Amino acid sequence: MDEKDIFETFLNAEQLFKDKEVIRPSYTPEKLPHREQEITTLASIFVSALKGETPSNVFIYGKTGTGKTAVAKYVGKELIEKGRQLSKTLLFVYINCEIVDTEYGILSNIGNSIIKNWNEMIPFTGWPMEKVYDKLKEEIEKQGGVTIIVLDEIDKLVSKSGDDVLYVLSRMNTDLKNAKASIIGISNDLKFTELLDARVKSSLGEEEMIFPPYNAAQLQDILKQRAELAFNKDVLDPSVIPLCAALAAQEHGDARRALDLLRVSGEIAERDEQKNITEAHVRKAQNKIEIDRVAEVIRTLPTQSKVVLMAILLNREIGQETLTTGDVYDTYRALAMKANASILTQRRITDLISELDMLGIINARLISYGRGGRTREISASVPVKETKKVLEEDELLKNLSNYKPLKQATLV
DNA sequence: AATCCACAGGAAGCCCGGGAAC
DNA sequence: GTTCCCGGGCTTCCTGTGGATT
Numbered sequence: 001m002d003e004k005d006i007f008e009t010f011l012n013a014e015q016l017f018k019d020k021e022v023i024r025p026s027y028t029p030e031k032l033p034h035r036e037q038e039i040t041t042l043a044s045i046f047v048s049a050l051k052g053e054t055p056s057n058v059f060i061y062g063k064t065g066t067g068k069t070a071v072a073k074y075v076g077k078e079l080i081e082k083g084r085q086l087s088k089t090l091l092f093v094y095i096n097c098e099i100v101d102t103e104y105g106i107l108s109n110i111g112n113s114i115i116k117n118w119n120e121m122i123p124f125t126g127w128p129m130e131k132v133y134d135k136l137k138e139e140i141e142k143q144g145g146v147t148i149i150v151l152d153e154i155d156k157l158v159s160k161s162g163d164d165v166l167y168v169l170s171r172m173n174t175d176l177k178n179a180k181a182s183i184i185g186i187s188n189d190l191k192f193t194e195l196l197d198a199r200v201k202s203s204l205g206e207e208e209m210i211f212p213p214y215n216a217a218q219l220q221d222i223l224k225q226r227a228e229l230a231f232n233k234d235v236l237d238p239s240v241i242p243l244c245a246a247l248a249a250q251e252h253g254d255a256r257r258a259l260d261l262l263r264v265s266g267e268i269a270e271r272d273e274q275k276n277i278t279e280a281h282v283r284k285a286q287n288k289i290e291i292d293r294v295a296e297v298i299r300t301l302p303t304q305s306k307v308v309l310m311a312i313l314l315n316r317e318i319g320q321e322t323l324t325t326g327d328v329y330d331t332y333r334a335l336a337m338k339a340n341a342s343i344l345t346q347r348r349i350t351d352l353i354s355e356l357d358m359l360g361i362i363n364a365r366l367i368s369y370g371r372g373g374r375t376r377e378i379s380a381s382v383p384v385k386e387t388k389k390v391l392e393e394d395e396l397l398k399n400l401s402n403y404k405p406l407k408q409a410t411l412v
Numbered sequence: 413a414a415t416c417c418a419c420a421g422g423a424a425g426c427c428c429g430g431g432a433a434c
Numbered sequence: 435g436t437t438c439c440c441g442g443g444c445t446t447c448c449t450g451t452g453g454a455t456t
Contacts, residue, residue, distance in 0.1 A: 302443090325419065348444060350420070366420075370454030373418030 015232055016270050016277065022230040023263045025256050028073050033225060034218040035067050038211060042075045045207055049079065049146040050088055054173060054180040057204045061190050062211025065254030068186050071211075072150050079148070089145025097157035103165040104132060106157070110149055111136040133168060140172075140179045147181045154185040155192040163196050170203040213253025219245035222255055223262055231266065235276045240265065243282050261285050294382055295390050297359055303396055304344060307335050308352050310391050312362060312380050315405050324375040325350060331405040338403060339396050353378060 021027055032039065048055045062068045076092040083090035093113050100109050108122040111132065115121055122132055140147050149169070151157065157165065172181050185204055193201050214222070223241045244265070248258035264285035269277040298309070311331035315323055329346050336343045344352075353376065357364040363381050368374040380387075391397050 304443095344443095345445060346419085347421085347446080351444095354421095366452095368419095368452040368454085369417080370452070371415085371417055371456090372454075373416090374450095374452055375417095375419050 016235045016266050016274075017230060018232050019230055020263070020266075023226050023259050023266075025259065028070055029226065031225065032067060032070055032074060033221045034214060035071050035211075038067070038071050038209065039075060041209060042071060043078070046075060046079050046148070049090055049148065049180075049182070050082060050086060052088065052146070054146065055148070055182045056206035057170070057183045058185070058207045058209060059193070059205045060184065060186045060209045060211065062188060063213055063252050063254065064188055065248075065256035065258075066211040066213055067255060068188075068211050069152055072152075072184055072186060076148065076150065083145075089143055091140075091143060091145065091147040092150070093147065094150045094152065096152045098153045101157050103168075104129060106151070106165050107132045107136055107168075111139055114139050114143060114147070137172065137175055140181060141176060144179050147179065148184065149181060150184045150186065152186045153188075155187040155189045158192060158196065163200050166200045166204060167197060170200055214249070214255055215253060216242075216245045216249035219248055219253065219255060219258045223258055226259065227262065230263075231277075237276060237278045239279050240277055240282055243279055247282070247286055257289075260289060264288055291383075291386060294361065295386070298361065298382075298387060298390050299393065303341065303394065304336075304348075305352050305356060306391055306394055306397055307339065307341065307400070308332055308349060309356060309361065309380075309387070310397055310400055311335055311405070312378060313384050313388055313391075314401070314403060316380050316384055318405060320405075321379055323378045324373075325353065325378070326375065328353065328378055334405070335400050335403060339400055341396060 022029070042058070045058060046055050060068050060072065073094060076094070080090055080092055091114055093110050095106060095109055097106070100106055104125070107129075108124065108127075111122045114136075122135055127135075154166075166183075166185075169181070169183055183204060190210075193205065196204075220241055223244055227236060227241060241262070244258050244261040247261060248254050251257050261282060265277050265281040268284050268288070269281045272281075274281070298306070301309070308328065311328050312323065314335075315327065315331055320327070325346070329349050332349060333343055353362070353364055356362045361380070361382055362378055364376045364378045366374070367377050388401050392401055
């Protein structure tokens with residue numbers, strides 16, 4: 001086969017997507033349906049920046065995919081625009097704390113996004129904290145006006161490196177003379193303020209906003225708006241958007257999930273060389289997203305847990321649907337021995353089984369066989385073949401998958 | 413009613429790696 | 435650098451228990 005032909009089929013395929021970017025999670029749309037009220041509230045807080053006063057610090061809470069980041073970025077953008085019209089100095093800095101999660105990183109990032117002069121940049125390592133802070137202050141002072149700092153996924157920052165940075169930042173206003181700074185913290189964990197120092201808590205939480213999840217109807221509006229830009233005319237079956245919305249509404253109204261479903265549906269249809277996207281593609285997409293999620297969880301499991309999971313899967317392969325803790329432990333021992341791994345005690349395996357249960361990879365419920373003992377009844381809740389494939393990626397588990405467990409004496 | 417199975421799961425303590433304090 | 439402390443993984447030892455069987 002000559003090389004051109006490989007691509008030929010794809011090139012000739014019907015174009016479903018007009019602009020795929022629009023339904024990627026990173027895209028910030030022009031309009032945010034059903035977030036008008038949140039936008040207004042946030043704008044009313046920020047408006048003082050235009051008057052040259054310090055806006056209150058804000059905490060924004062809400063589950064994933066409720067539009068927190070989008071609203072913050074949107075209002076920030078509008079604010080800068082307005083500021084330019086009124087020729088006021090306004091700076092807007094956005095930092096995702098999942099990516100930048102150290103005290104030094106936060107401060108130097110804020111600093112560098114303000115500093116205009118290339119050769120004055122704060123190096124990514126090397127300076128003492130004190131110097132970084134002074135430099136940051138100096139720059140903000142030099143620019144004057146109001147600087148708004150958005151710290152997204154702020155809970156990640158606090159859980160990884162504590163609240164020292166927040167304390168430093170919250171105190172910055174008292175050190176500044178002719179400039180002002182205010183902070184927006186975004187978190188999807190409502191309880192995370194409990195980890196904070198009381199002073200930080202009160203100074204950062206001057207205003208609090210909670211973003212409610214979207215319902216199915218609202219999700220439909222969001223999807224419609226994006227679909228118009230993302231897909232060519234008439235490629236979507238009319239039932240596709242309602243279905244995506246309904247499925248995502250079940251997952252605590254996650255707009256990101258809804259958009260993912262729509263995008264993956266499109267990608268599946270595209271690969272199948274279909275001219276339009278149907279309900280069936282959405283179902284497949286739902287399945288694929290779920291499998292990807294599970295695969296990711298399994299991949300990051302500690303090795304011993306993987307061996308336990310393998311033990312359960314192998315038993316199921318020989319027709320043992322439900323197992324007791326003892327059955328699992330027997331197989332586990334054999335596998336661990338074969339893999340030259342250390343063999344943990346049954347007590348420990350009990351805990352690992354509980355963890356797998358919590359992750360939803362297996363089902364374990366407590367039952368009693370009367371005189372036959374009291375134990376857990378364990379069964380896998382993931383597809384055997386696919387899961388085994390993921391487990392085999394682990395060097396240690398590679399040659400375990402063809403092991404045949406001893407048939408357990410079946411009790412009736 | 414008493415027995416007894418096959419574990420569940422709590423308590424205490426060991427070991428080890430990593431970060432803070434000295 | 436050393437020391438101290440903390441948390442997580444793990445073991446050892448243990449008590450508790452639902453219900454078929456005796």
